[in-house]
Amino acid sequence: MIVEILQRMTEEKVVPPSLGDQLTNAWRQQEELIRQQQESIELLKELLRQEGKLENKILKVKFLSEKAQLPRYAHQGDSGLDLFSTSETVIQPGESALLPTGISIQLPPETEAQIRPRSGLALKHQVTILNTPGTIDQGYRGEIGVILINHGKLPFRVEVGMKIAQMVITTILSVEIKNVEELDETHRGKGGFGSTGI
Numbered sequence: 001m002i003v004e005i006l007q008r009m010t011e012e013k014v015v016p017p018s019l020g021d022q023l024t025n026a027w028r029q030q031e032e033l034i035r036q037q038q039e040s041i042e043l044l045k046e047l048l049r050q051e052g053k054l055e056n057k058i059l060k061v062k063f064l065s066e067k068a069q070l071p072r073y074a075h076q077g078d079s080g081l082d083l084f085s086t087s088e089t090v091i092q093p094g095e096s097a098l099l100p101t102g103i104s105i106q107l108p109p110e111t112e113a114q115i116r117p118r119s120g121l122a123l124k125h126q127v128t129i130l131n132t133p134g135t136i137d138q139g140y141r142g143e144i145g146v147i148l149i150n151h152g153k154l155p156f157r158v159e160v161g162m163k164i165a166q167m168v169i170t171t172i173l174s175v176e177i178k179n180v181e182e183l184d185e186t187h188r189g190k191g192g193f194g195s196t197g198i
């Protein structure tokens with residue numbers, strides 16, 4: 001727009017041609033500078049967005065014992081982080097025990113951690129988690145404990161450093177509670193507990 005006006009002014013000799021060209025070039029340079037600055041701002045915004053996303057994915061772990069280990073994924077892409085016992089005990093058949101992990105954690109916003117059994121322990125020793133999945137609330141800052149139960153016929157020895165459970169971090173939805181008289185009708189209705197056959 002400005003460039004067109006400058007060109008017309010130059011053509012109609014309102015300004016001397018050399019001055020007109022100078023003004024047009026100066027204006028074009030300004031426009032280019034503004035375009036580059038806008039590009040840099042967009043790039044910076046994107047970097048900040050990425051950094052925010054990364055910050056939201058950090059699991060902070062505090063050691064409470066010298067025997068503690070960082071929870072870890074055995075393979076890239078695994079769902080669960082292995083959790084390790086910091087104490088040694090024997091769980092008798094039919095008995096359960098609360099095992100310490102020596103860590104407390106700070107979860108990313110809007111997430112919870114679920115403590116799930118390890119299939120290897122279940123298959124080989126019939127040892128699983130009593131309250132599976134255990135819930136670790138967002139605001140919990142105490143030590144993470146794992147409640148193991150021995151469904152097997154033999155005593156089960158837990159060693160220090162043994163992988164006793166896995167922890168899955170997952171997003172949660174905090175809802176607003178509303179007390180109502182009626183609910184929306186659905187195809188399933190009140191059918192449940194084997195209503196479709198067993």
Ligand SMILES: O=c1ccn([C@H]2C[C@H](O)[C@@H](COP(=O)(O)OP(=O)(O)OP(=O)(O)O)O2)c(=O)[nH]1
Nearest residue numbers: 115131134135136137138140143144145146147
């Ligand atoms: O397997 C588990 C389950 C829970 N917890 C911790 C984290 C969790 O945030 C807190 C409370 O757990 P939960 O809500 O299951 O316990 P509750 O029996 O309802 O106790 P509370 O009244 O303290 O909520 O205990 C564990 O360390 N391991």
